[in-house]
Amino acid sequence: MKKIYLFLFALIALPSTAQSLIFEGKIVDKTTQESIPFANILVQNSTQGVISNEDGAFKFYIPKDAENIEISHIGYKTQVFLVKEIKAEPVTILLESDEMALEEVIVTNKPINQILAGVLLNSKNQLDKSIKLETYYREFVQINNKYSKFADGMIDFYIQPKKKEKVEGKLVVNQSRAFQLASDDEIEKKGKADLAEMDSFFDIQKAANGFFTYEYIQTLSSEKANENYEYELRSKKDQNGNTLEVIYIKPKPNVKKALLTGKIIYDPIQKVVLDIDIKMAENHKQYVETINALIMKFAVHDIQIKQTYKFINGKYIPGYRKSLIDLHIKFGKQMNDRMMCISDLVVTDFTDDVSSFPEKNKLFKERNLYSNGMNFTENFWETNNALPLSENEERILQTLKSK
Template sequence: MKKIYLFLFGLISLSLNAQTVIFEGKIVDKSSKESIPYANIFVQNSTQGVISNDDGVFKFYIPNGAEKIEIGHIGYKTQLFLVSEIKAELINIELEADEMALEEVIVTNKPIHQILAGILANSKNQLDKSIKLETYYREFVKINDNYSKFADGLIDFYVLPKKKEKIESKLLVNQSRAFQLANAEEIEKKGKADLSEIDSFFDIQKAANGFFTYEYIDRLTADKANENYEFELRSKKDQFGNALEVIYIKPRASVEKALLVGKITYDPTHKVVLDIDVKMSDNHKQFVETINALIMKFTIHDIQIKQTYKYLNGKYIPSYRKSLLDLHIKFGKQMNDRMMSISDLVVTDFNDNVTTQPEKNKIFKERNLYSNGMNFTENFWETNSTLPLSENEERILQTLKSK
């Protein structure tokens, strides 16, 4: 089967429109020359764009009719590029730090967790409508010390208005591919179970839900959150000189629980979240607890969420979501293993005026993308706006592809 896949890779050719302009390169800090991950690259005054990867690398297939491309990141001055002047070559883009982005502490009489509650409520209301997200999705699965699976694809999420707190999505998988270790014996295991059959902890049907529910963040708005966390509010400027506010989340050193640490950046004018960057506090990982769930036990060792939005021309637009879940599962003699799933979801286009839904027979209903396997008509990871693999991720994928 693997030889058939490799043969297909050799036969499938690039299917690019001759007029398509490819804009690709690496974004770095002008002073330090360090990579700038999660920078926004998008058509000016448009919902179409991509984001740079962990190495600052991006690749954007500019849609026909676009005239200007903006590259921006909070804390840096925005750069503007004329599409007519973009050449088909890799370029190095140096962003200059914005001196106006220096942070100042805000003193407020209102509890910060209540401020956050109001921001989240308004953000949710902004997105409570029929929405279509055109996305690139990918996921790695790691079992013990081995990466065992990789899948990616071009997916359209049709998100319906909320019914209470429940998010409903309908998915169309336009292109996909999947790789896995061919031999179950290649995966280190401590139990008897065939771990090569395990796909993912993430449900692809809910991959976009976090944009609309702010999972893991909602719990920080409760009054009892003050028992576990210290909150600090600061002001700064974005790349356009607009005022931003940042809520810093700091776990109390005295609390012996597994807690989050990070920050949430929001637009105080429109009262919407722009950036969420949280993870499990390293200093509190020692306090993780084993949870008994019916016939098995599991321990969560790490949670990481990176989530970004744009506010353009009156539209509140989900942009990027990265999720990591690292846990240990104990199930009798069958499983006693550490497993990790890491996913990236990049919104390449956004429509909040959806009048039609996908045909029922085309809706993807499976829980994970791996079940769709090798199902593509073009090398979509090369011919569409996606999120380039970092050097480390590319090495991992090459290892899986060589099996």
């Protein structure tokens, strides 16, 4: 059976021989001792950096010319470490809460979804759409509650503007690996289809586009969104007088539709998005509907989007994007299965001079990394600035690799 493509989602790239010191450890809240995910670990006054994973763990190969490493997260006081004092052993970093005042509700005459629309538009305008993003990408695939595939790679995305506010990306895969984690006969099938043929819902060619197009979030700012959602705008100010504003979004209780919920944090001075955290509302998953799409039917059971942005040397750039989509697919007697895909894309560096593209024969043109297979010259997931697997992800990968 041919692969089915669903149009739901319309690290350092080269071996780093110059890196000499590994800065690794775990970032936790000083008061609660809970891990802090998605904290930024950056070379001060540089474009290079990584983020902590869902467990707060990070691993950063420090460039030789770096002097200071800065660790930051919204709501916490930034810490700066002198490179010459960093030891080559794992550390626990305690971040102190920024003691932001209680959030204050902002009363506004302007509909909040219109405020969000303005912030998104301004963010798009400030994002440089002619940029090279050096990234680490990875993806898990789960079929009928069993993890079946994993792929990751060090990828360069060359982004250029396109008509109608869209972007066009071309990519070069510098290193990659891909695993078939479970054979087809190990996966429960409710139809006759060979599920091993289905690699992913995600199109890696468009993996970085969501940074610039604000998929799903854009619909929350539309005029019709007021029919389905309630909005609340709050502000909070730190001890230095800096203000952030947060838009909380939740479905109206009486609307019987599968809707999203979450929050969007933005800088009210720059009027740009800093953090997006959106998912399908638990209480509204019961209203998921089956959609007819030509020769097949599908139902979206879950969507999750985590997206961050940051300023580096005054430049507004993407930082991290996590996507999750959980679908039930019905294709006659051939397929009646649940498939979930989870991807992480971390921007580890960028270049705003993309006056020339790589040669055509170097461009990766396939839809996913699985077609590239095991294609690496070093253990890039260990020797480059990859996002460490969480403890749970590591268990999944190691268990299934052993089969």
